[in-house]
Amino acid sequence: MDILLSSIVAGLLLGMVLAIVALGLTIIFGVMDIVNFAHGEFLMIGMYTGLLTAQATGIDPLLTLPVAAAVGFVLGIICYTGFIRFLLRGPMIAQLLGTFGLMLLLRNLALLIFGSEDRALHHGILVGKSFDIGMGIIIPATKLAAAGLSIAAFGGVWLLMNRTRIGQALTATSLNAQGARYMGIPTQRMNALAWGIGGGTVTIAGALIVNFWSVNPFIGLLFTMIAFAIVALGGFGSVPGAFFAGLVVGIITEIPGFWDFLTYTFNWEWMADVPMTSLKYMWVYLAYFLIMVLRPRGLFGWKQ
Amino acid sequence: MKSLLKSGVLVLSLLLAIGLILPSGATAEKVIKIGAIYPLTGGAAAAGRELRAGVELAVELANSAVANVDMSMAKNAGITSMGGAKIEIIFKDHEGNPTLGADLAKKLILDDKVDGLLGCYHSSVTKTVSAVAEQYGVPMINGSSTSPALTTRGFKWFWRTTPHDVWFTRDLFEFMNGLTEGKVKGVAAVPKKDIMTLAAACEKTEWGSFVSEVIEQFSKEYGYDLKKSMLYAKEAPDLSSEVRSLKASRADVMLFASYTSDAILMIKTLKAQKAQPKIVWGQDAGFEVPEFRATLGDSVVGILTRTVFLPQVVQVKKVAGQVNALYKAKTGNDLTGASARSFTGLQTWVHVLEKAGSTEPAAIQKAANDLNIPGNELVVPWAGIKFSTTGDEIGQNTLGSGLIGQYQKAADGQIVLEIVYPFDVASADMIYPFPKY
């Protein structure tokens, strides 16, 4: 039983963190209909930012979030104004090519600057500590903090989008860019802002994640794929959709845990031989495929 | 129109220029070129550094006469049977990628015209590189890849000095049996039912997957219950579901085959999830590199690892101490299984070349097959180096042996590896069971 509970808890916690990774992607997509292949690389940059800031200044990793957010925000705006806006005029092929090129660029710049070896945080208030809440469920403190901050971030973004003027301007642009322009909302600036916010949220996610996952220049792609799956599931452009879809995907990655639960509860030895842990991301991709084919709108989406 | 023409001409002339410039073959006086392909970047870069340093030290000793080292290689300057010819190593980085390794091997053979190859640590890369060497009839010596399959392919141009995983894993099971019989220093006999259940997590490429199979085989043979056996990706950023799966199996003994970054991650995750096995054992590789100890600090105390060399060996072998002192002066670290074996790999090349007296492939091949290096020449605690030439395994050194070490905290607070197997050379009491996280 504890296997089942640990898996569920782990899945939900991870899901909340993955949700915030996907948040940036869905904002960018919502506002300008571009799919950002380089999304995972932003995450990776956020991770390095958090790690290096903590190591350089000696402050606790959790306090590096503002730094990471700033870096992400600026990077997002630079990417938009320096490159992405040229892509928008072109066909979708060009956009895919372009963001893919951006992905390669960021990944290899990181490789050039940081080297290919894994780096991880070893010190910090919460690093390495966990809470044992009984029933065999162990919650690493860093994951709990990340999940909590993720919820806070979601709340913040939701407030931003719905309660502030800027947020409403963004929403207007995403619903109908031309109409928004007629109302005096400058599309270019909104686009840049979307990239800024999108970039900022995902680098915050990175600075959180680096507390419990190690970073190297190549991890971006996996997260990009997971983020796509979450955004597709939740509905491209929907902020609450990203949150719930994140939880769902988090649970999906815990399928090996559920499988183990069934294996040991019913003692079916043959089940232990199935290499479930190796396939945990495959289920995510499969889920993406099925959702796209069966319900392209996702759970909450309004864009097709 | 013009741009098409221009780009076409540019490409063609580029290719022509490169093609005409690249084929080297500029030869000076007799220099013996050996290509060494190692993971100098990537997840095992830490090991790559050790490997490179080991080879470089060996080349220094080979090319010049060095006093205070009781090794025939060190006493001579260059290869005496070839008029003092010096050895030159061309290092290449395979990044852990087997196809890249094969490409590099091809280039070394065809463009750099090396006389032989050395490498490659990752069994998956050694597999492809040796296939290329075999295809072109270029001799290759392998110092540290332990997948058993490498010497059962019937290759005639491949020799491996290190013992392989069947031996090492058998050591593990002999050790566990010894534990139940009270043979382990400092531990009373442990009832078999206490360490009956095993769980294994191995990285999924050539090396790890074979270790996994060998563990399964021996579990049956020695009568242990392997509850869970899984393969994982060494580049995975997160191993928590793997560790949860291991915990769920409630195994008493956890066995691992991991490279550097995944070994560190695995132990960190085990600690974070408060896993509680009685024995934790690693099949060398990542468990042995200095980074492992440096990064994890006290968390490694109690972990067992198969190894081929520990600093304690210097107490038993004088020449090991002498070389270790030189190595420490060069790199700041003691020799490890990786560096000791890459050193030995190059040393084997020196002996083979001495015996062959020429760089003719056929002469090298004969010399290697007739080779007999006595144990006292080696820094590693083996009986010697002699390659099998008949039977299922060809080119395998039959005189090697392994050790099992355990990380323990010394009196001065430093973390050291103590020998716990073979029982008669144990250097300290074993810590059993594995300390609580």
Next chain:
Amino acid sequence: METIKNALDFSDFPRFDLIIAGLVFLFLLTFPVFPFSAFAMATIIQFLMFSLYGMGWNTIGGYGGQVDLGKAQYVGIGAYTTAVMLIRWDIPFWVSMPVGVFFAVCWSFIIGYPLFRLKGHYFAIATIATSLVLKDLFEVWGFVGAARGLEISPIKYHPPDFLRLIFKEDAYYYYVLLGFFVLGILYINWFRKSRLGFQLRCIKDNEDVARSLGINVHLAKVKTYAIATAFVSVVGSFHACYIKVIEPEDTMSLNISILIALMAMLGGAGSLWGPIIGAGILIPLKSYLKEWLGATAGLVGIDLVIYAMIIMAISAFEPKGIWGIVQRVRRRKRK
């Protein structure tokens, strides 16, 4: 016959293009005779392989307008079919290659039907998803060696072996591949003038109009997708015999899928020469950049940085690729 005549008919290209093509072809024909380094030979073989991959991709990605980023799975199917059949049952390449194509096409139909209900980015990402799913499955499937992969033993067969396509010298592989290359070009030349080719162009322009004209859009796309997979699978089979070691991480990775699409797009999707130009520029560029710059310790990755910047530049300023630039220049000249 009509088909063959069509395939050989290049008359709708300007004379100049044909002369260049002829020269390049002459060069390719005589390449192994020159004393090029092994490195150059390996590079040019890669160029031919990726040209073929690109040509296949181009049918659905270029002429069809649906960006497919999951071609690597078909490389895998082709490669593994050939490798498994050779290793287990000693079946020669010329038999296992068509079998590989058969499996690839079957798989393409299975996922193609649902896949083509999607468009644009969704389609692209879905293709990535299917490719990754298949790769993950291959990584745990013992029959194909799981993550360890398969190895075609270099000593079991006696080169030169034309049946099994095992050779010692690269030159043999080169000429076999060149043969496929020529066939590929002829096929695409036929394809773009065929009924299916016209249907595709119509669909790419405006799908609804195409439908109203009575074209079965879905079927056309699925058929074209099958053709693309057939191309890729053939080269995949060749890859197995050439490299002799295949593993999922290497052969079916996302990188390969993206490179294929990238080269075709860079060269000019939707044109006959585009993929070839794309491969012809990017492959040597990649190889030589890596050789000159990448090996220097401390500069690892800089070759790909330059590569990435080129990609970004082209995508931002000339999404039709290099062929697009050529055509633009021509149009301007005509004025």
